[in-house]
Amino acid sequence: QSAWLKSLRDVSAVTKDGCAVQLLANISEPADLDQVFENGGEGVGLLRTELLFLGRDSLPDEEEQFGFYQKIALKAGKRPVTIRTIDIGGDKEAPYLGLAREENPFLGYRAIRICLDRTDIFKTQLRAVLRASAFGNFNIMFPMIGSVQEVRAAKAVLQEVRKELAEEGVPFGAEMQTGIMIEIPAAAVIADLLAKEVDFFSIGTNDLIQYTLAVDRMNDQVAALYDGFHPAVLRLIARVIEEAHRAGIHVGMCGELAGDPHATRLLLGMGLRSFSMSAVSIPRIKQQVRETTLTDAQCIFEAAKGLDSADEIRAVCQSVN
Ligand code: PEP
Numbered sequence: 001q002s003a004w005l006k007s008l009r010d011v012s013a014v015t016k017d018g019c020a021v022q023l024l025a026n027i028s029e030p031a032d033l034d035q036v037f038e039n040g041g042e043g044v045g046l047l048r049t050e051l052l053f054l055g056r057d058s059l060p061d062e063e064e065q066f067g068f069y070q071k072i073a074l075k076a077g078k079r080p081v082t083i084r085t086i087d088i089g090g091d092k093e094a095p096y097l098g099l100a101r102e103e104n105p106f107l108g109y110r111a112i113r114i115c116l117d118r119t120d121i122f123k124t125q126l127r128a129v130l131r132a133s134a135f136g137n138f139n140i141m142f143p144m145i146g147s148v149q150e151v152r153a154a155k156a157v158l159q160e161v162r163k164e165l166a167e168e169g170v171p172f173g174a175e176m177q178t179g180i181m182i183e184i185p186a187a188a189v190i191a192d193l194l195a196k197e198v199d200f201f202s203i204g205t206n207d208l209i210q211y212t213l214a215v216d217r218m219n220d221q222v223a224a225l226y227d228g229f230h231p232a233v234l235r236l237i238a239r240v241i242e243e244a245h246r247a248g249i250h251v252g253m254c255g256e257l258a259g260d261p262h263a264t265r266l267l268l269g270m271g272l273r274s275f276s277m278s279a280v281s282i283p284r285i286k287q288q289v290r291e292t293t294l295t296d297a298q299c300i301f302e303a304a305k306g307l308d309s310a311d312e313i314r315a316v317c318q319s320v321n
């Protein structure tokens, strides 16, 4: 595998007919960056920041968080890194927050919902990220957005933090772009409205599939129903990409579907040009990109549009032109 990997690491992710595709990685901590570079990732499409908050007795303070993000900034250099604000709650528990037990944690108090309520926690994270962004090329994104009002509220807190830092004379990166995860079906449906509020979208298929199909992503008994090729999921994804293009904002994907080689051509055909995945998946996806043409990819998308089952769509995706 290593000769194969090496041969792919330094070539670019360009289709046979010359369309450049951005391949990024999902990471959780600074050490993960080594693997990203080894596999030829151009940067980080998703930094999950939960690791900083889990498996401990108290909240990490601003300095601890700053150190963590700064390490990533210094290691990544000019490469882009998209930092996602905390996505605790759901399956990811942090006992020191004293969160109540919930009947349906995945539909409950989590991620941006906690942050907009506990702005003390949110602001501390934003201060640390902004300060570290002076050392690298950071973007920031908010998870689990379901409405325009949530985006506005999150952006207002970000703006407040920027103002405070400026007043204190603390340096921070001025260029940082602001985006949101599209992982709740409501967000996909109102993508046209959300696109007016942000610089970019990142489609989180792990949760988007779970919520669209009402299938728990962790439950083995319904695992067969959890399917990214379901026409409902694909319609939502296509819609988000189309609305992002219409509004002229960047759109990427950071859910597992981005690292599924069977989905690459279909997603390219929908117009997706930025994929973020586990670092180890990058060479395989790069190979897919290099072996296809945009014309083939668009044909696959056209063919898939009329089909009514995930299995048929998957078969079209696996067909060789
Ligand atoms: C997603 O939901 O697709 C995603 C990338 O986020 P997470 O897997 O951390 O929920």
Ligand code: MG
Pocket (backbone or CB within 6 Å): 143, 183, 204, 206, 207
């Ligand atoms: Mg998610």
